[in-house]
Amino acid sequence: MARDGFFTGLDIGTSSIKVLVAEFIKGEMNVIGVSNVKSAGVKDGIIIDIDAAADAIKAAIEEAEEKAGMSITKVNVSLPANLLQIEPTQGMIPVPSESKEIKDEDVDSVVRSALTKSVTPEREVISLVPEEFIVDGFQGIRDPRGMMGIRLEMRGMIYTGPSTILHNLRKTVERAGIEVENIVISPLALTKAVLNEGEREFGATVIDMGGGQTTVATMRAQELQFTNTYAEGGDYVTKDISKVLKTSHQIAEALKFNFGSADLSSASPSETVQVEVVGENSPIEVSERYVAEIISARVRHVLDRVKQDLERSRLLDLPGGIVLIGGGAIMPGVVELAQEIFGVAVKLHVPNQVGIRNPMFANVISLVEYVGQLTEVDVLARGAVAGEEKLRHKPIDYKSSNPAPKTRTFAQPQQKPLETFDTPTEDAAFQTEGKPKQKMGDRVRGMFGNLFD
Structure with a gap:
């Protein structure tokens, strides 16, 4: 059952950083603020410049605060799932109380006992998800309290x-002046929600086609x-277009979103566009x-x-087939190409x-x-993991020459309707799906007229 209250999500991507604020009321999620800013300091989903990434996160947070009120x-x-490892684990404890009634402390203790499995120094436990509890041999219990x-x-x-x-990741978010409440493994959240x-x-696969990487x-x-x-x-599709045509990254990006398709059968060999290239007058x-x-090859x-x-x-021939998400999946022809390659049912997930x-x-x-x-048991398990990791690792030194994080206090959210979020590239490509395709000659006038002004 969902917990009532406000929750904020931060997605640090290679191309963009997104922040979403939502309120849960009796199990219903209501989005009250969302932001999307250009990313910095991130490559292939991994932070490579803490200061640059922190500045971008701060900008995304401030925009989301303004929209959410x-x-x-x-x-x-x-x-992200980079170098993620998943292993089964189990723990066991005697119930210490005289009444033998299982309490929160006992759930915490049995989770900690499951964390005694040896973890190499270069790795850290991110999460432990309880599958079942067993009380005196009785299995399949979700909450033993x-x-x-x-x-x-x-x-x-x-x-x-x-x-x-x-x-x-922690240091970057903290440097942006924000506290990390939970670190959530992206593939785990995606499969649960999508x-x-x-x-x-019965089984299905989610493919997240992002800007810097693809997650499965x-x-x-x-x-x-x-x-x-x-x-x-x-982003690699854009780089391919730029390299092959010897044109700028900006023009290559415009070509991809305004004229790009991954389906060769629907692309016209006669419709052409004028492209400025390096070394040509x-x-x-x-x-x-x-x-x-070019797009289809990548x-x-x-x-x-x-x-x-x-x-x-x-795991290919699962009954649920393939579900595509992410900005890269919006492009026309991607679903059809995926259907051809995988040979199973493929669909595009739209929130x-x-x-x-x-x-x-x-x-x-x-x-x-x-x-x-x-659930409350999941929260207890996360608390036990956080406590154990603090004992295993030294605290992170967040001191830097940057100004101290600003102090914030919660304000009553403004009751205003959520604004439609406009993204001039991906959204434009997505919203035109299913409409008659505009001829290339007509489309190019508006695009390049604005591009070269």
Whole structure:
């Protein structure tokens, strides 16, 4: 059952940083503020410049605060699946109280006992998700509190990641003047939020096509079975267009979103566009088909790698098929190309929240939904993990020459309707889906008229 209250999600991507503020009331999530700013200091989903990333996060937080009409003091941060490891774990304790009634402290203790598994110094426990509790041999218990027993056991899944990535993530958010409430593994949140109950049980795969990387997560039997990241995304498509056509990154990006398609059969070989290229005195003509060939080659390369890994893990032919999300999935022809490559059912997931019905927001929406749906037992488990990790690792020194974080206090949210969020690139491409395709000659006038003014 969802917890009532306000929750803020922070998605630090290679291309953009998104912040979403939502209020949960009786299990219903209401989005009250969202922001999307250009990313900095991030490469392939990993922070490489703490100061630059912190400045971008601060800008995104301030924009979200303005739209939500409230101050943000703590955030839930998504963590990419880079070098993520998943292992089963279990713990067992005797119930110490004289009454033998299981309490919060006993849940905390049994989770800590499951954390005694050896973790190498370069890795850190991110999360432990309880699958079931066992009281005196009786299995399948979700919440043992209030029950009587002599022996309490827990079985679950433990998620670990590189300490360096986690350290940099925490330090960057703290330097932006915000407290980290929870670190949430992105693939875990995505599969929980994007897939329905049947897909999570019988099996399905979510492919998040971001700007700097592509993330894949497969869930079956309500458990995360496979996850991987590929250091190729929508930005690589833009770079390919820029390199092949010898044009600027700005023009290549405009070509991708205004004329790009991953489906060669729908691209016209006769429709052309004038493109400014380096070393030429006058623009050259490039056909829509040629641009599609450049785009299709990169998208096919990424999806072929995903297919090989899914086949190797015997997770390709799952009943739930493939679900695409992310800004890279918005491009026309991507769903059709994925259908051809994987040979299974493929669909594009579109969030249903008012004002942000765009697959590029699926990650940050799923993050907030996941945190809001955490049970009391899940919260206890997270608290136990946080306590153990503080004992294992030295505190991070956040002292720097930067000014101290500003003090914020919560204000009563302004009751105003959520503004439709406009993104001039991905949103424009997404909203035109299903409409008659404008001819290339007509479309180019507006684009390049603005571009070269």
